[in-house]
Amino acid sequence: MSAVIDHHHADHAHGPAKGLMRWVLTTNHKDIGSMYLWFSFAMFLLGGSMAMVIRAELFQPGLQLVQPEFFNQMTTTHGLIMVFGAVMPAFVGLANWMIPLMIGAPDMALPRMNNFSFWLLPAAFGLLLSTLFMEGGGPNFGWTFYAPLSTTYAPPSVTFFIFAIHLAGISSIMGAINIIATVLNLRAPGMTLMKMPLFVWTWLITAFLLIAVMPVLAGAVTMMLMDIHFGTSFFNAAGGGDPVMFQHIFWFFGHPEVYIMILPAFGAVSMIIPAFSRKPLFGYTSMVYATGAIAFLSFAVWAHHMFTVGIPLTGELFFMYATMLIAVPTGVKVFNWVSTMFRGSLTFEAPMLFSVAFVILFTIGGFSGLMLAMAPADFQYHDTYFVVAHFHYVLVPGAIFGIFASAYYWLPKWTGFMYDEVLAKTHFWMSFVGMNLAFFPMHFVGLAGMPRRIPDYNMMFANFNMVSSVGAFMFGATQLLFLYIVIKCIRGGPKAAANPWEGAEGLEWTVPSPAPYHTFTTPPEVK
Amino acid sequence: MASHDPSHEIYYVPPQSKWPIVGSLGLLVTVFGAGTMMNNMSAGSDGGIGHWVLLAGLLIIAYMMFGWFSNVVTESRQGLYSAQMDRSFRMGMGWFIFSEVMFFAAFFGALFYVRMLAGPWLGGEGHKAQTEMLWPEFEFVWPLLQNPDPAIFPGPTETISPWQLPLINTIILISSSVTVTFAHHALRAAKRTALTLWLLLTVVLALIFLTLQIMEYIHAYNDLGLTLDSGIYGATFFMLTGFHGFHVAMGTLILSIILIRVMKGHFTPDNHFGFEAAAWYWHFVDVVWVGLFIFVYVV
Numbered sequence: 067m068s069a070v071i072d073h074h075h076a077d078h079a080h081g082p083a084k085g086l087m088r089w090v091l092t093t094n095h096k097d098i099g100s101m102y103l104w105f106s107f108a109m110f111l112l113g114g115s116m117a118m119v120i121r122a123e124l125f126q127p128g129l130q131l132v133q134p135e136f137f138n139q140m141t142t143t144h145g146l147i148m149v150f151g152a153v154m155p156a157f158v159g160l161a162n163w164m165i166p167l168m169i170g171a172p173d174m175a176l177p178r179m180n181n182f183s184f185w186l187l188p189a190a191f192g193l194l195l196s197t198l199f200m201e202g203g204g205p206n207f208g209w210t211f212y213a214p215l216s217t218t219y220a221p222p223s224v225t226f227f228i229f230a231i232h233l234a235g236i237s238s239i240m241g242a243i244n245i246i247a248t249v250l251n252l253r254a255p256g257m258t259l260m261k262m263p264l265f266v267w268t269w270l271i272t273a274f275l276l277i278a279v280m281p282v283l284a285g286a287v288t289m290m291l292m293d294i295h296f297g298t299s300f301f302n303a304a305g306g307g308d309p310v311m312f313q314h315i316f317w318f319f320g321h322p323e324v325y326i327m328i329l330p331a332f333g334a335v336s337m338i339i340p341a342f343s344r345k346p347l348f349g350y351t352s353m354v355y356a357t358g359a360i361a362f363l364s365f366a367v368w369a370h371h372m373f374t375v376g377i378p379l380t381g382e383l384f385f386m387y388a389t390m391l392i393a394v395p396t397g398v399k400v401f402n403w404v405s406t407m408f409r410g411s412l413t414f415e416a417p418m419l420f421s422v423a424f425v426i427l428f429t430i431g432g433f434s435g436l437m438l439a440m441a442p443a444d445f446q447y448h449d450t451y452f453v454v455a456h457f458h459y460v461l462v463p464g465a466i467f468g469i470f471a472s473a474y475y476w477l478p479k480w481t482g483f484m485y486d487e488v489l490a491k492t493h494f495w496m497s498f499v500g501m502n503l504a505f506f507p508m509h510f511v512g513l514a515g516m517p518r519r520i521p522d523y524n525m526m527f528a529n530f531n532m533v534s535s536v537g538a539f540m541f542g543a544t545q546l547l548f549l550y551i552v553i554k555c556i557r558g559g560p561k562a563a564a565n566p567w568e569g570a571e572g573l574e575w576t577v578p579s580p581a582p583y584h585t586f587t588t589p590p591e592v593k
Numbered sequence: 594m595a596s597h598d599p600s601h602e603i604y605y606v607p608p609q610s611k612w613p614i615v616g617s618l619g620l621l622v623t624v625f626g627a628g629t630m631m632n633n634m635s636a637g638s639d640g641g642i643g644h645w646v647l648l649a650g651l652l653i654i655a656y657m658m659f660g661w662f663s664n665v666v667t668e669s670r671q672g673l674y675s676a677q678m679d680r681s682f683r684m685g686m687g688w689f690i691f692s693e694v695m696f697f698a699a700f701f702g703a704l705f706y707v708r709m710l711a712g713p714w715l716g717g718e719g720h721k722a723q724t725e726m727l728w729p730e731f732e733f734v735w736p737l738l739q740n741p742d743p744a745i746f747p748g749p750t751e752t753i754s755p756w757q758l759p760l761i762n763t764i765i766l767i768s769s770s771v772t773v774t775f776a777h778h779a780l781r782a783a784k785r786t787a788l789t790l791w792l793l794l795t796v797v798l799a800l801i802f803l804t805l806q807i808m809e810y811i812h813a814y815n816d817l818g819l820t821l822d823s824g825i826y827g828a829t830f831f832m833l834t835g836f837h838g839f840h841v842a843m844g845t846l847i848l849s850i851i852l853i854r855v856m857k858g859h860f861t862p863d864n865h866f867g868f869e870a871a872a873w874y875w876h877f878v879d880v881v882w883v884g885l886f887i888f889v890y891v892v
Binding site: 083087088090091092093094171172173175176177178179181182184185186188189192193222225226228229230232233236239242243244246247248250251252277278279280281282284285286288289291292294295296297298299300302303304305306307308310311314315318378584587 | 603604606607608609610611612613614616617618620621624625627628631632634635636661677680681682684685688689691692693695696698699700702703706707711712715719727733737740741742745746820821822823824825826827828829831832
């Protein structure tokens with residue numbers, strides 16, 4: 067046995083290379099995971115500054131800071147960058163870092179392709195951002211890029227926007243294939259499917275969703291490209307096509323996409339809450355099946371984004387009930403998280419604070435989603451700030467708090483040092499207050515009829531909008547504190563033990579902190 | 594190596610590689626060139642430097658593909674890949690083909706949506722009487738020869754009969770799926786001559802298919818007025834058959850490279866995933882064609 071181990075070490079003598087080329091040429095899942103995380107944080111700050119422009123313009127009624135054309139480009143690129151550049155790569159980064167450690171794999175299944183997935187992202191987003199400086203401006207049609215706004219009436223830079231989406235899509239598909247192959251093929255002996263940590267389970271299902279829907283998005287933007295440059299009439303009724311068809315194809319991608327952004331957060335929170343409750347997760351099996359049920363249902367609800375567009379009554383009813391059905395498995399999850407905490411020995415370190423806030427605030431976002439799911443009510447809410455409030459409640463305290471919770475939970479494993487708990491708690495409370503101040507009033511102005519994506523508004527919405535803007539600035543500025551906390555943690559701090567958390571379980575805590583460059587070259591035995 | 598207990602085999606983690614970054618750069622240059630060219634052409638000027646940027650990008654991609662696959666072939670022939678690695682490749686290829694299926698699903702979905710729902714509504718069917726007010730004269734039939742606004746989108750005069758070239762092409766493509774399977778059996782039985790000949794025949798059939806498809810396109814453009822801009826019939830027809838044709842061309846290239854490798858003596862009866870991946874891909878384009886033949890040409 068020892069001979070075998072020595073042999074392994076000889077094979078993997080190559081540690082990290084020196085200099086910049088380490089990162090450019092790497093095949094190491096930890097290097098690639100770190101690059102994903104840094105890239106997504108850079109995009110988060112960039113997309114966040116665009117949100118700051120939007121909130122600054124909406125601080126008061128009337129047009130003061132930017133032109134409406136530029137405002138449109140800000141709302142569009144803010145959405146695109148946050149969805150494709152910040153949230154998705156952050157979860158892929160966490161997957162890269164943690165999945166091989168959690169299942170006892172030596173690396174990702176296809177390490178070179180892994181690096182290809184990452185390096186397509188700077189290409190895609192460089193191209194997307196360059197459109198802002200092109201003649202006619204960048205994409206200005208909303209992140210959902212409905213035809214004909216994005217075809218007939220789009221600026222010329224839309225061509226490059228389309229190709230940027232293609233590149234980001236190729237990156238996502240390759241990343242997802244890699245994750246599926248890793249999870250299904252590289253588990254350590256004894257790590258059966260139903261022993262896998264929930265983060266691995268939710269990512270397995272997310273990866274399936276990605277492979278199923280990213281090609282459909284590629285098809286949608288390809289049809290746009292053909293309509294714009296080659297005279298086809300997919301989205302033009304004059305030639306027998308239909309602009310509403312664009313919405314169907316887009317949302318067939320778009321609805322599973324929202325679960326792609328939230329399922330990995332479900333998984334991470336399902337590991338963090340038991341760790342800080344010092345109790346095993348309540349209802350592991352039901353969590354797995356609930357995730358599967360959510361993913362399955364996500365393919366049959368897309369038209370709830372299109373209730374007002376004029377679909378047949380049977381369609382409205384079908385999509386309304388199917389959407390409400392998703393509340394059942396989601397309710398199972400919330401119940402399990404609460405039951406895990408029930409009678410646990412709870413402590414509230416930063417990962418736990420973000421996770422508890424996740425459960426409460428995501429549930430609020432889920433309930434406003436149920437309100438929107440009712441077709442007759444949606445006729446009132448559609449395209450108002452109520453929708454903006456809803457999806458920011460599931461994405462900010464949902465996806466992004468999930469990412470923060472994960473970052474604090476695993477930072478000791480990544481850096482070998484404990485982060486500054488006081489600063490981290492400050493980061494949490496500032497984010498929590500800022501985020502609620504920013505988005506909660508949007509429910510009220512939305513119900514009162516304030517339309518989204520418009521740079522000006524009725525005087526009667528002035529007070530709530532000012533509160534929103536103050537909250538948004540607070541939330542935005544607080545993220546610079548997060549940057550400082552992470553850098554401080556990388557540079558030093560109290561030494562982290564292999565398992566710095568009293569209640570944390572899993573293979574990732576059996577390797578030293580910081581995790582060595584190569585881990586599990588010989589698979590561990592899982593009992 | 595064979596005496597190893599599979600659970601203790603070493604999973605090969607490759608050292609640093611330049612191909613991913615070369616590939617990203619190649620794709621970026623390609624799409625930048627293509628976008629520049631399309632924008633210039635739609636603005637009425639010629640392609641400008643777009644053509645050349647596009648060409649440069651494609652060359653970089655070709656260089657990356659050649660280098661990357663060379664690495665993989667060399668590593669495989671050095672025996673670095675375990676049975677577990679082989680499973681990773683199989684999963685990778687399988688899920689890649691699934692993603693391709695979903696890409697075609699978007700275009701098939703568009704075709705079905707137009708034919709079953711949007712088209713009839715545009716013709717005034719259902720409760721959406723207001724759509725009829727746009728073009729009151731418009732009647733929806735499939736194939737759609739008369740578009741709602743013939744001034745902007747003149748329709749085709751005729752569509753392609755399925756029982757001539759498309760039927761021949763169906764027979765050719767299905768035969769090629771059979772011949773590639775014969776080649777696989779020959780490979781497993783270590784009959785190298787039969788393997789080479791069946792694979793060669795597959796590539797020849799693929800080239801005949803592509804030639805006939807090009808002839809069909811020329812016929813459609815020159816004689817039938819069936820073009821990309823002849824309304825939704827032409828759009829769905831050319832996008833589905835065009836993307837399929839592009840995949841056949843890629844599949845032909847893959848099979849040709851496998852053929853060259855066979856002639857160089859690569860692959861053993863037990864270890865030939867490169868061949869199998871090409872065959873899987875080939876069966877996939879075949880299945881898509883059967884869907885096309887039924888839903889685009891016949892029904």
